[in-house]
Amino acid sequence: MPLTKFTMSDLDALMSADGARVSGKIFSDQEIYEIEREAIFKKCWQFVGCENQIGEAGHFIRSRLGEQDVIVARAEDMQIHVSANICRHRGNTLCRADQGKAKRFTCTYHGWSFGLDGELKGIPMERQLEWDIDKSKLGLLKAKVETFHGLIFATFDPDAEPLRDFIGEAAFYLDTMLQRRKAKMVVIGGPHKWDLEANWKSPAENMTGDFYHVTNSHASVLKIYPGLGDSIKLMTDQAHASFVSTEQGHALNTFVMPKGLPPEAYLPIEPRWLEKPSIHKYFSEIQPEAEEQLGELRSRLRLNTCTIFPNLSVLPGAFCLRLTLPKGPHESESWCWVMGYDDMPAEVRDTAHAAYLDVFGPDGILEPDDAENWANVVEGLSGPMAKDMDLYAGLGMGTEISKPDMPGIHAHPLSEAGHRAFYLRWRAQIAASIENKETGAAS
Amino acid sequence: MMSIVSLQPEQEVSIRELMEITRQLNREGQLLDERRYSDWLTLLTEDIHYWAPLRFMRQQDGFSDDWDIEKELSQEGELHMSNTNYVDLQVRVARLNSGRAHTENPPWFTQRLITNIDARKTATEGEYEVTSKFLLNRFKGGFVKGREQTIVGSREDIWTRIGGALRLRSRRIIYNTDNYRWGSYVLM
Numbered sequence: 001m002p003l004t005k006f007t008m009s010d011l012d013a014l015m016s017a018d019g020a021r022v023s024g025k026i027f028s029d030q031e032i033y034e035i036e037r038e039a040i041f042k043k044c045w046q047f048v049g050c051e052n053q054i055g056e057a058g059h060f061i062r063s064r065l066g067e068q069d070v071i072v073a074r075a076e077d078m079q080i081h082v083s084a085n086i087c088r089h090r091g092n093t094l095c096r097a098d099q100g101k102a103k104r105f106t107c108t109y110h111g112w113s114f115g116l117d118g119e120l121k122g123i124p125m126e127r128q129l130e131w132d133i134d135k136s137k138l139g140l141l142k143a144k145v146e147t148f149h150g151l152i153f154a155t156f157d158p159d160a161e162p163l164r165d166f167i168g169e170a171a172f173y174l175d176t177m178l179q180r181r182k183a184k185m186v187v188i189g190g191p192h193k194w195d196l197e198a199n200w201k202s203p204a205e206n207m208t209g210d211f212y213h214v215t216n217s218h219a220s221v222l223k224i225y226p227g228l229g230d231s232i233k234l235m236t237d238q239a240h241a242s243f244v245s246t247e248q249g250h251a252l253n254t255f256v257m258p259k260g261l262p263p264e265a266y267l268p269i270e271p272r273w274l275e276k277p278s279i280h281k282y283f284s285e286i287q288p289e290a291e292e293q294l295g296e297l298r299s300r301l302r303l304n305t306c307t308i309f310p311n312l313s314v315l316p317g318a319f320c321l322r323l324t325l326p327k328g329p330h331e332s333e334s335w336c337w338v339m340g341y342d343d344m345p346a347e348v349r350d351t352a353h354a355a356y357l358d359v360f361g362p363d364g365i366l367e368p369d370d371a372e373n374w375a376n377v378v379e380g381l382s383g384p385m386a387k388d389m390d391l392y393a394g395l396g397m398g399t400e401i402s403k404p405d406m407p408g409i410h411a412h413p414l415s416e417a418g419h420r421a422f423y424l425r426w427r428a429q430i431a432a433s434i435e436n437k438e439t440g441a442a443s
Numbered sequence: 444m445m446s447i448v449s450l451q452p453e454q455e456v457s458i459r460e461l462m463e464i465t466r467q468l469n470r471e472g473q474l475l476d477e478r479r480y481s482d483w484l485t486l487l488t489e490d491i492h493y494w495a496p497l498r499f500m501r502q503q504d505g506f507s508d509d510w511d512i513e514k515e516l517s518q519e520g521e522l523h524m525s526n527t528n529y530v531d532l533q534v535r536v537a538r539l540n541s542g543r544a545h546t547e548n549p550p551w552f553t554q555r556l557i558t559n560i561d562a563r564k565t566a567t568e569g570e571y572e573v574t575s576k577f578l579l580n581r582f583k584g585g586f587v588k589g590r591e592q593t594i595v596g597s598r599e600d601i602w603t604r605i606g607g608a609l610r611l612r613s614r615r616i617i618y619n620t621d622n623y624r625w626g627s628y629v630l631m
Binding site: 100102189190192193194195196217219221222223224338346350354356358361363365367368373375 | 497523538
């Protein structure tokens with residue numbers, strides 16, 4: 001059913017108003033997927049890359065807004081532009097490199113060329129042929145662009161709210177990673193890309209902070225690293241940890257570390273990476289700076305995982321940002337950027353690479369079992385009975401509380417509060433599109 | 444890149460040596476197909492570097508002096524697709540052997556085809572640079588769609604003779620894709 005025919009009662013059938021009951025259909029149905037494409041991926045702010053990847057004028061990277069291939073480029077005046085990677089003449093893919101430096105993007109077909117800002121600059125034989133072409137109307141389709149502490153976001157919705165409002169309460173927590181130091185947090189590797197035989201929502205909801213899956217999904221890792229079990233127990237102790245959902249539908253799992261630990265213990269890096277004195281020194285010097293930057297309480301706050309709706313996940317412990325890109329109801333791509341600071345010496349950067357690769361890289365020890373489970377969700381929900389079957393995301397309902405010094409609603413760390421927040425935003429995006437369509441029809 | 448296209452006379456290996464190396468690569472692939480991961484580990488030296496660079500689509504200047512494949516590959520100090528030492532590989536094998544690795548239970552059916560094997564001597568006695576190509580097909584049944592993947596690439600190895608046997612000291616794997624695309628990694 002296209003969005004134009006979709007009604008609020010159809011939406012109610014797919015999901016309860018509290019987000020705890022979702023239809024199996026939303027993970028496998030082509031029509032629902034097409035509704036998501038319109039109501040979510042053409043509307044929401046989405047992460048496309050980091051500022052330091054296009055540090056100089058002329059630098060560009062290719063990225064995606066949902067399924068739309070885009071060019072993210074830095075113009076001569078240092079402004080960042082995000083444009084659909086489609087030549088306005090005959091529709092060719094304009095830029096075919098993953099990254100690089102350019103003055104213009106020239107189409108390989110008839111040679112139309114576009115500036116870094118997406119404007120149409122040149123048409124071959126324009127003067128000889130003397131045809132009257134208004135180049136100002138044939139620029140690339142432009143997205144709106146804003147940045148958040150070095151992260152570039154874009155949207156094809158010209159009426160989108162300011163990015164800071166979109167990020168909302170989650171900023172308080174994201175700052176603990178992105179604003180921890182005066183040194184800039186930058187991309188130090190990637191992106192890694194891999195194909196998932198999964199609906200995009202499975203990774204996105206999981207990385208809001210699903211600690212409930214860890215002991216079972218990652219049993220193989222707990223068996224080889226028994227110490228990890230204690231660390232997970234600590235991070236899921238309700239006295240200090242919570243699954244936070246925000247008004248904007250972003251959700252995260254967080255833990256307030258006790259006072260008086262050695263400085264490096266406040267960083268989400270495992271002690272085994274800190275054995276070398278020079279590496280230990282670099283990481284132990286971060287905490288005093290963090291107190292100054294973030295205040296005493298927030299400097300002790302450890303962000304475990306977070307998903308910024310719809311598809312950006314943040315995993316500070318593995319030094320990475322994850323983007324889950326939709327590719328139809330049954331497939332998606334995972335893109336992963338490794339993050340560090342712009343003052344990291346080579347050996348510290350190598351350590352950050354290694355810490356990431358060990359767990360969440362393509363051959364990391366945690367990554368494969370997640371991918372397997374998400375593929376199994378698609379498989380499980382592709383049979384005919386799944387269309388009318390509801391799934392349960394209601395764990396820990398009623399554990400939600402407010403905390404005076406921290407924004408968002410705090411629920412039990414092993415609950416599914418973050419999943420519900422994610423699905424409530426999903427619901428709200430589609431409801432808003434239904435409403436727009438109705439008011440549009442009335443006027 | 445390691446290349447066997449041009450060879451100095453002192454680098455030549457005998458037919459007997461090439462046969463021994465070929466057989467070792469075939470046996471190695473067979474151990475992995477038979478899921479004998481712990482046995483596979485015994486073929487490695489403890490100072491092994493086993494890694495795969497990341498590859499990306501790069502716009503060239505168009506001329507042949509800019510066609511070098513290395514320019515598309517991550518270099519030292521940059522993030523690779525995979526970058527492991529002996530301990531990392533032991534951990535990966537321990538995970539597979541744990542009985543709780545969901546990706547491998549039920550296991551993939553795998554067939555590794557190892558081809559284009561060639562070798563040359565290095566300056567070190569008993570050590571060879573070995574190049575090969577592989578095609579790995581793996582299959583996992585499913586009701587909706589059987590999952591079948593074909594992974595292709597080339598490898599640049601250093602094999603060294605310890606005691607009587609050849610052991611793997613270094614391996615760079617160059618996958619024929621712009622990234623690692625297959626969700627769960629496979630030893631190759």
